[in-house]
Amino acid sequence: MLLLSQMKITINDSELTVKSGITILEAAKKGGIAIPTLCYVEMVSDSSCELCMVEVKGMAEPVKACATKVQKGMEVVTDSEELKTHRKDRLERLAKTHFGDCKAPCNLTCPGQINVQGYIAHVAKGEYEEALRLVMERNPFPFSVGRVCPRFCETRCRRILVDEPVSINHLKRFVADWCMTNKVDLKLGRESNTGKKIAVIGGGPSGLTAAFYLSKKGNDVTVIEAMPKLGGMLRYGLPEYKIPRNVLDYEINAILRMGISVRLSQRWGTDFTLRDLQDQGFDAMLITIGTWADQPLEVPGGTLPKVMSARKLLKNIAEGNPVELGRRAAVVGGNNIAMEAARSLIRENVDEVTIIYPRAQTEMPANQRNIREAEKDGVQFLLMASPTQVMEGARGLDLELVRMKLGEPDKRGLRLPEAIPGSTNILRVDNVITSLGQSALAVPLTGGDLEEQLELTPKMGIKANPRTSLTNLDGIFAAGDATSGPRSVIQAVVSARRAAENIHVHVNDIAKAAGEGRFNFTRGKSFDNVDLKVFDGINVKLREKMPERPSERSTQDFDEVRLGFTETMARKEAGRCLSCGCTAFDRCDLKQQCLDHGVDPGKSGMGKKPRYKLEHSHKTLLVDRDKCIFCKRCQNSCKYDALAVSATSFDTLDNPLDISIHFNEKCVNCGKCVDNCSTGALNKKDAIVPIINEKLRQVKTTCPYCGTGCQLLLRVKGDTLMEVTADPDVGPNYGDLCVKGRFGHSFIHHGDRLSTPLVRRRKGGPLDPASWEEALDFVAGAFRCIIDEKGPDALAGLSSARCTNEENYAFQKFFRALVGTNNVDHCARY
Amino acid sequence: MSNDIAGIEDCDAMLVIGSNTTVTHPIIGLRMQKAAKNGSAIIVADPRRIELVDNARLWLRQRPGSDAALVNSMCHVILRDNLADESFIKEHTENFAPFSAAVAECTPAWAAEITGVDESAIEEAAHIFATAEKAGIFYTMGITQHTSGTDNVLALANLALITGNFGKRGAGLNPLRGQNNVQGASDMGCNQAFLPGYQRVDDDGARRRFEELWSTSLPAKPGLTATEMTDAILDDRIAGLWIMGENPVLSDPNSDHVRKALAKLEFLVVQDIFLTDTAELADVVLPAAAFAEKDGTFTNTERRVQRVRKAVSPPGEARDDLSIINLISARMHLGHHVAQPQLFSTYTNRCNNASCLTPPFPAEVFDEIGQAWPFLAGMSYERLEKGGLQWPCPTDDHPGTEILHANGFSRGKALFSPVTWKGPSELPDDAYPLVLTTGRVLYQYHTGTMTRRSELIEEADLGPYVEINPADAEKLGIADGDIIQATSRRGSISLPAQVTERVDSGVVFIPFHYREAAVNVLTNDALDPVCKIPEAKVCAVRLEKRS
Secondary structure: OOOOOEEEEEEOOEEEEEEOOOEHHHHHHHOOOOOOOOOOEOOEOOOOOOOOEEEEOOOOOOEEOOOOEOOOOOEEEOOOHHHHHHHHHHHHHHHOOOOOEOOOHHHHHOOOOOOHHHHHHHHHOOOHHHHHHHHHOOOOOHHHHHHHOOOHHHHOOHHHHOOOOOOHHHHHHHHHHHHHHOOOOOOOOOOOOOOOEEEEEOOOHHHHHHHHHHHHOOOEEEEEOOOOOOOOHHHHOOOOOOOOHHHHHHHHHHHHOOOOEEEOOOOEOOOEOHHHHHHOOOOEEEEOOOOOEEOOOOOOOOOOOOEEEHHHHHHHHHHOOOOOOOOEEEEEOOOHHHHHHHHHHHHOOOOEEEEEEOOOHHHOOOOHHHHHHHHHOOOEEEEOEEEEEEEEOOOOEEEEEEEEEEOOOOOOOOOOEEEOOOOOEEEEEOEEEEOOOEEOOOOOOOOOHHHHHOOEOOOOOEOOOOOOOEOOOOOEEEOOHHHHOOOOHHHHHHHHHHHHHHHHHHHHOOOOOOOOOOOOOOOOOOHHHOOHHHHOOOOOOOOOOOOEOOHHHHOOOOOOOEOOOOHHHHHHHHOOOOOOEOOOOOOOHHHHHHHHOOOOHHHHOOOOOOOOOOEOOOOOEEEOHHHOOOOOHHHHHOOOOOEEEEOOEEOOOOOEEOOEEEEOOOOOOOOHHHHHOOOOOEEEOOOOOOOOOOOOEEEEEEOOOOOOOOEEEEEEEOOEEEEEEOOOOOOOOOOOOOHHHHHOOHHHHOOOOOOOOEEEOOOOOOEEEOOHHHHHHHHHHHHHHHHHHHOHHHEEEEOOOOOOHHHHHHHHHHHHHHHOOOOEEOOOOO | OOOOOHHHHHOOEEEEEOOOHHHHOHHHHHHHHHHHHOOOEEEEEOOOOOHHHHHOOEEEOOOOOOHHHHHHHHHHHHHHOOOOOHHHHHHHEEOHHHHHHHHHOOOHHHHHHHHOOOHHHHHHHHHHHHHOOOEEEEEOHHHHOOOOHHHHHHHHHHHHHHOOOOOOOOOEEEEOOOOOOHHHHHHOOOOOOEEOOOEEOOOHHHHHHHHHHHOOOOOOOOOOOHHHHHHHHHOOOOOEEEEEOOOHHHHOOOHHHHHHHHHHOOEEEEEEOOOOOOHHHOOEEEEEOOHHHOOEEEEOOOOEEEEEOOOOOOOOOOEOHHHHHHHHHHOOOOOOOOOOOOOOOOOOOOOOOOOOOOOOOHHHHHHHHHHHOHHHOOOOHHHHOOOOEEOOOOOOOOOOOOOOOOOOEOOEOEEOOOOOOOOOOOOOOOOOOEEEEEEOOOOOOOOOOOHHHOHHHHHHOOOOOEEEOHHHHHHHOOOOOOEEEEEOOOOEEEEEEEEOOOOOOOEEEEEOOOHHHOHHHOOOOOEOOOOOOEOOOOEEEEEEEOO
């Protein structure tokens, strides 16, 4: 039966019974139909966004759903093509002046797409454990990558336009080391078991990364490693002065704690075949064998006993095998492994180490940072030279070299080096170490039918589809250096993480999650595009210097050269971050509406230069008017009439000019306006971590302050409270909170928190940390003693209005039922 | 509260007395402001010009400690002008005649003398309140923290009774509880005279029910209140004290006295989330979990039981209070007492890991509370999952009770209690010429252990200060921002002056959150003779500019 106050309307052909007096927008919302809007606030109709336009049968023009009341029999259409076009057009106009970065350049540049700004912000707040958890969302090798990463991110850090980039990688290493030193258990959760079995061939950075993420998703993973220990190139290719073994062992153990099975000293092709693994019931296999095959030195004498590959040298050193070395060594090649080999030779007391390379130093494939470090260690460089033969001399080896010059540019403009005829000379050395390039395989695979069918790349890598990670064989995947040739650790991690996602959806037969869109507002894609006004008011503050052992000492042993940031340095360095990315990343309605309506501001246009200054003067909020779209939700949601949004005039696109967001003296810092902001124009000063990859958990609870009992939504990441908001539909507060309710909870993670029992072992002495056992025995013993000597009424208890009902009930029960006294009270009187 | 928070918007009139609501209960304050916008007539009675005065129809600036005189006089006017709800009085109350006789003398002229409020304003307030169809009374510690705290509350109850403002929406007698779970702590029997559910320990029937439930014998003699414990320690009657989540050194009047007592204890154990001033005096300090690190329930000021849910882990080895109580219980092994050393029959040590809960789990304890107190019998964690429930909620299908006394009073008829106004225990004199009153600011909470460690809050707050009227400031040569020495008979603190009309001349105000200027060093620990509440709201002080 229809009540008098009710009526029927249709929206998009579905019939709804609605209350009279409400708007079309409210009616649709109740009926589960979302009408797009950027400015709607309950009880206030002030549609400036014009997204909620709908068509009503019988009306000539579309109307605003938020400002039009329902009428009996109304027929409403919310999603016609005309409306969609209108909305798209409107969004494109709004986007044209929206000036900001959705994601920070560091985040976008990182091959791992790590939320770099996020972990820097955690460091700035002293939340090191959460910073590490955030890194490990996308990279399970923070210790290693934190030591050897080529740091793509730092090359794009906008701070370069002010002074120097933020030392991002040192911060990553700091949080990892801090957690190791402080014995932090990260408590990384594993999803429920899928029952699927996956074999990973190769336990290097790629294999362990894939194993980690597959295991995290609940799959049963077995890593099969040819060497006696896990780690691959991290253990056998990177010397200890780069990654100390205890650090690597700790890192690998942390990965294995996810619940990964391991088989060691099992070589593929010798000890097992792919077919064997299939027979053992593995649902999928991943090949991550890295690049262990060396390109030989193809000159006469290239196979003499004292000629050895750099990789073999490093492996022998890593395993502690004796290597016969003389006083002089030549290293042929200019890649990263060559640098590490040269530096290791210095540490093995070889007096003269010379790197030989046929081009200029700047053209070496090795990371320039590694070249500089080798130089610092005293490695010599013989450039524009190439070996032509190796001969056994009277004392050691005679390495014949020819001088090189750059030839004429070829069709592509490339100038290849060519030998200068007759320019040979001899370099006398005791050892020749070669590092001329590595590949997955030296010869095609044999040993099994699947091995023989497996398709390889021309460079003797495993061929895999970069999008699906699949090889040409069903259920067999490949990733990492084995597919790409030698790359950085972070690139191996990325390749393997992608493979893990692909394998997970493949074996569990689920749809692949939509890839990360390229949607991004930016204040400038390249440095040239960034308006320098953005940096007005930012003072020069040079980066913290990484403490290092001096070369004359560090070359004496294989101990780590770079010692890591101290906590003070890390906090200072993190404070240099310009926080380019938007802290409203996960809540921005403008972005969502643009995505929903296929608006790409990269094409249709976005703000290009700042029109306003970032305002820091508000006590709890940061105001960025360049992001304001003039929706006025802040003003309309404020119950204190504490802020006014205005503009002096409007441009031809109807966008406001000279926006002012003015807070008056009525503002009580309750922060509700931020929760209602449709972009990142308003920000909470303490919510500086953008939420990008893994979502927040929301926990409903009751406020711990006054007796009103406001219902809170705690937004939690890992084990850290990130932000507090309130649900507008839940009483008694219905979305309202006071300043304490929204901003008064960082005490939870304060360093002053008591974290261990304290006991005063003698009267007048200090309070010392103690175990729970000791403290509890002390308490119970003292209580018993007092009861025995003076009776139960000599004991008393003061309970708390801060504690729960259950705790208070238990407390008084303890005194009444166990002690036998009614001396129990609480603080109701204060 | 006899009524609920949502009903505030339905009040036609309200008397907000001794409550700086927009500061102490900001969201309730917001509802009052909204009610005012919709036409509700707010009468603010407060010695300070609090923010709510801006939304009020009428502001009465009574002198600190004169509340009962003001309220009695309002009752006098209502009876004199025949504005009382006679049918309500007849049907629902008793003992009216002695009450009526008592207020007969409380003329506005008499009250004006004591309170400093104009006769006409008292009459207007009485008329606004009595002629409104639904009128609610809202108060906090401004009413209760006096040696006459009990009388003040009774006087307000009388006012609600003669106007028939019980048992209906938008009315009632509504104490706004100051702490998140002060209601719950009282409900749960953390009180020297009451078992859970306000059942008296010296009521044999009640005690026997609990003896049966807990399978043990229970002491019949009421114990000592928190405020009496201090003296009992100094008299050697109490030797051991367990303080769970309290900081009496800062929160209690006459801090030095409290400190002396705690130091004298043979054994003090303090369980808290920070090393508070109180914890520093302890023999054992046990690290506890904060609200976001545990499960349980809080009961808010409108008697609504709501869930508290664990969101993050406690730091290091800290554990939730319930687990700690259970662990200590398990170690008591009292030879002379019950054989069963465990507090809960379901107790088994299922887990030795410090980070995990020690059973029984909060839900199990909550179920036992339901057995102990019928008002909560209809609640369970399962039901609370859908939202909070207001007690009484006796059965599984009971929707909870928004408004108390809607079907009459539980004792049958409500009792009028004649109240005679008595002044505060300490009045200004030549040596201490100013009246000091205390309270809160919006940004801080209680002794500040939490808020002062929340960066943005501390950033937004101004820090300690003393409010002084311009006239007094001029007399004493004090300018805004000067550092002042404030001294009472019990101690002395120094803090900056804020010269403001918010306080009347002769009165100064200091918020009590700040340990660097702890106002409870100054306040008076004289107690109300009935409920033993201390007189934190009135004492005599002297102010001097520090050279």
